[in-house]
Amino acid sequence: MRFIHTSDWHLGQNFYGKNRAAEHQAFFDWLISTIQAEQVELLIVSGDIFDTAAPPSYARTLLNQFVIQLNQLGCQLLLLGGNHDSVAVLNENKNLYQALNTSLISQAANKQDSVNYQQQVQLITDKDGQASAIVVAVPYLRPRDLLSLETTDSEDPTDKNTTQNRLLPAIQQHYQQLYQIALAQQQQVATETNKTIPIIGTAHLTIVNAKVTDSVRDIYIGSLEAVPVEALPEFDYLAMGHIHQPQVIAKKQHIRYSGSPIAMSFDEAKQQKSVVLVDTNKYSTAGDQQAELQIKTLDIPCTQQMRQLKGDIQQVEHQLAELVELQQNIWLDIEISSDQYHSDLQQKLLSLTAESQLEILRVRRSKKVVQQKLSEKSVSLDELSPLDVFNQRVNNLDLPSEQLQALTQLFNLSHQQSLIPDNENS
Template sequence: MKIIHTSDWHLGQHFMGKSRELEHQAFLAWLLDQIKIHEVNALIVAGDIFDTGTPPSYARKLYNDFIVALLPLGCQLVIIGGNHDSVATLHESRELLCCLNCLVVGGIRENLAEQIHILHDKQGQPGAILCAVPYLRPQELVTSQAGENSDDKAQGLSQAIKQHYTNLYDLACEKRQELGKNLPIIGTGHLMVLGGQSSESVRDIYIGTLEGFPAQAFPPMDYLALGHLHRGQIAGKQDHIRYSGSPIPLSFDETKQIKQVLLVEANPNQPIEIKSLSIPIFRKLATIRGKISEIESQFKTFTQSEMLDSSLKPSWLEVEIQDNDYLNNIQSQLQPLWENYPVEVLRIKRLQQNIPELRRELKESLSELTVEEVFQRRLQLETFEDDTEQEQLTQLFKEIITTLSEET
């Protein structure tokens, strides 16, 4: 039983006024090729199919065309709703898509048994049992009670999420016993797991109530296909709980990530095998940063490197100016640099270290700041050679906080 796990397509996204249509077209064509090459039996898209609840017509066309192109390959398609998706939009064609070997679960069902489905192998026999869990909206799971504080609400929501997964897992075990085969149980989800690495394009889900869900609270499924975080990663140090990440960079801070889909091989009485399939770079995105005097040399280095070697032109750049002095007409000063190159600068930012403001903030009482705010302000005083070092420190800090919270 071969499954490809992907998520966070965000069809219809406009990136600083630019359409991602061509990049998404290229990705979907590549994905169809991978399904053919690896003889994949099921494709799971773990949420955020669209960027908004009312996607533009071209995004809907990409979605529909892909489903039609997938049908002759005999690969089952599972569409899971994310926090960016509208349940109504996904479900408007659910019955029709069911006839095209496509299962759509945009929101939780009153009858939980409707979220349990059989995935079939290439012989048409049951190959795995799917617990199809979409983005769980708080209003669908819990009811606010008078006198509850934020901690009470967070605990109640976390418990409700845990109970939903447990109930579905129990139903899947019953189905497995009914079939008389030791089939692997595959789960899905679209949520933030504690300790996960986020990016600036990821929208908070449970604002003010639940920072994240502990990986240890999931039932013992054989594989859990997650969406929401755009960086592919293992969740909670448990190898079978994975975020596939988004197929294209959705913000400039994602440009150093290797984009992927995950090829999962699940067979009865055998351990799950997981392989990452790297997605080609269809359009280059990059950030050039430094003082105004350094930007020209960095731009020349960029244009002479392989960074421009992508299928779609022009490449898109972000320029970060790190001068503290006031600079007039930055755009006109830098414009001649890229006029003759296949690049387009989408944003120019000025990053100033406002020392008096930092000093004022550091005088605040610790009781007014969270642990995370103190850590982030300390990071602002450091100079890093690249984003990787800062990301590693942030990840280590989150792991320490998670461990301490669990011990408490």
């Protein structure tokens, strides 16, 4: 059997006022063609299907149409919720998707929810009905999903210290319990068919030392920012989501982030986006044969070019003139690295591209210049991030270093939690 691993679609993203529907549709068209050409029988989407907890109607339509197309191909689909996704929104079509050969897991379930708990371990069969793989299907793990049943009457599951001390062990326990179920299924299949099938894991979180980009919202669960890869079971393949840059983790080819299918921020513009194709056919028959998965990446065509231009005003004007000659539609992020920035600069730059297909979406001063202007109190609010405003405010306070550090940690935690959907049933 062959399956494709993808993640972080972020359907419905608003990118500096730009709609991404055409790019996502082009990706879906390419993905359908690829699944046909490669004879793929399973597609795994490791979280962040939508960009927001309340995705626009066109984003939901894109997903629904894709589910229908994939069902017509006879390809199974496994959708996993991410930190951007609303549990309630995903569950709206869960039963309908099930009738269309699609399994949706919006949130982690515990043993008391036996039906959904068992759904997190799925036996995957090929087109001939033969067992081909077992998937430990784990979505984004919310602390309340993991800690609610383990908290004593005297403990508050939302307390920072309680969450900090108990979350990583809870994550490990959740994975290990499911992995043991998968091992038992694997042994049963081996006994019945004389064939060993691989165990595939999924995760939507940050692994320690993973490379991130500007568009990735760090997952702060309590004060746990990243999980060591050693905390997760030894899956035959681990399909990761949340990080948008495709990458192999810890030099292990079977532990991967597939990355997002389109650039979600300007600093991703130079990345070659891809999906991961995994072939289990040569994994193993019974006995002493060495287990082997064939893994390769498939490059996704880019349908919307983006560029970052950096330099002083004269350098940027020269770069713009060169791009105009290309006669291509390119979205631009312009960073001015000198203090020549003025209020009508964006209008001036727009006039240089008026007769071209170039679209300037953002003009800003470099962070270095902004910090300098901050000290001179000559910077506009729209040039500042929430952290810049916070730092500027607390720097005016006469606080001991320990209090300043604690206040900064609290701000970071509160700010990151405010970016994570807090939906009903989540």
